[in-house]
Amino acid sequence: MTVLPATQREVRLLTKPTGLPQPEHFVVVESPVVPPGVGEVLVRNRFFHVFATLRILIAGATQDTPFPVLDAGDTLVGAAIGEVVEAPAGSGLSPGDLVSHWLGWREYAVVPAAECTRLDPAVLPDPVAHLQQGWTAYAALTRGVELRPGDTVFVTAGGSGIGSMAGLIARRLGAGRVVASAGSPQKAERLRTELGYDAVVVRGAGPLAEQLAQAAPGGIDVCFDNVGGEQLRAAVDAARPGARFVLVGALSGQLDAAGPGTAAPVELDSLPLIHKRIEMRGFSSDDYDDKDEWTERFGAWLRAGEITFPHVRVKGIENGPRTLLEVIEGRHIGAVVVEL
Template identity: 60%
Template sequence: MPAPSGPATPPARPLLPRTSREVRLLSRPDGLPAAEHFEVAEVPLPRPGPGEVLVRNRAFLVFAALLRMVIDGHYPGAALRPGDALFGPAVGEVVAAPAPGGPPGGGPRPGDTVLHQLGWREYAVVPAEQCAVVGPELPDPVAHLSQGWTAYGALTRAVEVRPGDTVFVTGGAGAVGSLAGQLARLLGAERVIGSTGSPDKARRLVAELGYDAAVVRGAEPVADQLAKAAPDGVDVLLDTVGGEQLRAAVAAARPGARFVLVGGLATQLAPEGLGGARPAAVDWVRVVLNRVTLRGFNAADHPDALPEWNRRFGDWLASGRISFPHTRLAGIESGPRAFREVIEGRHLGAVVVEP
């Protein structure tokens, strides 16, 4: 007769390394950053203190808005100095916490998958309250790095897409725009138009992401292209770029059009913008006469949208009604190159690095 079994022994956790690697800013660039402005440094494995957890990062997001922080150190609620490690959205596994079973008072526990803001590292010590435990709604943890939350919040909280709307998405091939066009359609838009910087991406917007038409920056004037693509005008704008594309949208705005502004890459990435922002010249008379509303938007102001987005995003992914365009690059040493490629617009959708 077999002996009675005792309590199940928890599986042994792999031994942690003694060191970790992180991407640091070496010096501020005079213009667009290159590999020599960064270093991949090896550091002792960080140890969590009270109220902290140690996370092994599975992937981190590379995003163009980091450029402003690299150039002049300014970023909302944060600062970056030469010698500091970069940071940004990351998803990973909690591998250690100082209190048995997890931080004091609950929170993430070893084995949990969490979303946090200390990417660009192989391992990160994160305050427990700054970790969000992610559930099984999405089939791949990396999908939690999608910037579709910004697009979803903008199109459901800042403006509401209505059946029959014509929607214009600037930066339609970017991390936000590649999902915004798909979302606009799912939310009822009749016609969706995107802008991008290359004919190849314009083709892919229509062939792969369900856009009805695409305008190409740098070809003929954007306003002329948009007038052809949307002869009856634009009802909704989701703007990640500003500049000429915002001016074109104002010129095409129908009475009562609703514009939501989530970025300003035209200013951030233009040569003159690298040394100081220059505002876009907009026809404000047309804005007034057509009663156009313009609203700045930050998804962090609408935390209620995140669980709603995750649930709907997971359902849409499972049914094949939406895709998550993204590129994965292996190895933390690919981070600086990925950053430059994101700024140059080489990829369609989001770019993530898997350390």
């Protein structure tokens, strides 16, 4: 029988920030490890995902978004992988099972059994790989725009957790040329050498439209957009006739220090959209329930050495707040995970 500690650590929002969050807005506290109630599972978390969209939760999501709102005193949330400690009868879960759920940012979580997904350790070679956001990228490229062999693809925020997977998946699906955007020349070089992008445009290094015209001289067929703003405008300029755009994120607004974090306004010239017959679609992988297809394919690619999982591991829950600020600043490439 597992002997539980009396307390566990978790990260809470201490105060609501005005603008981007800072270290003083978070606190790591100790709280009691409580037994699960009826229909609940006690999970010892092993990893949790640190993602920039937490800015929306902290700022206060609007009624049009699926995100919860975090208030002062709330424990942060996010995707987590953990081991079952206690589970109710009939739940299909047993102690020792590996599960995913949404209550990260704490060492132990009490989760409704219906919100725990049992993971097969044989499917992916590393448990942390279950925290990749490849399903979002894969679904967007296969359901949202139906990438075609030979397409030139532009991935905005190509080093982000979703963007890094989108670039790799686009190549596996037959893209002829894959271009990314990045926030610095140093990061751009890493995207070329580590992730295999053919070219990278750099925010702040000159007009993006001119950079993209050089990076994709024949134009782009697909835009996988995580950012919006100036980068989306540049993509419209570079689009070939019949180009397909899939919008999966809006980091230009979410990470704007001067904005509320809950809006991402952008001004687009509608004439090119009409003249080029550009298709532009807002996309959420939550609309599809066939994620198993991706997980099996990703696992096969990983085992065959045909794809990697770009990610950074940070040890210790006490480093969670600092890591979140680094993610918001764009310091890392790939998914960022705290290991407990």
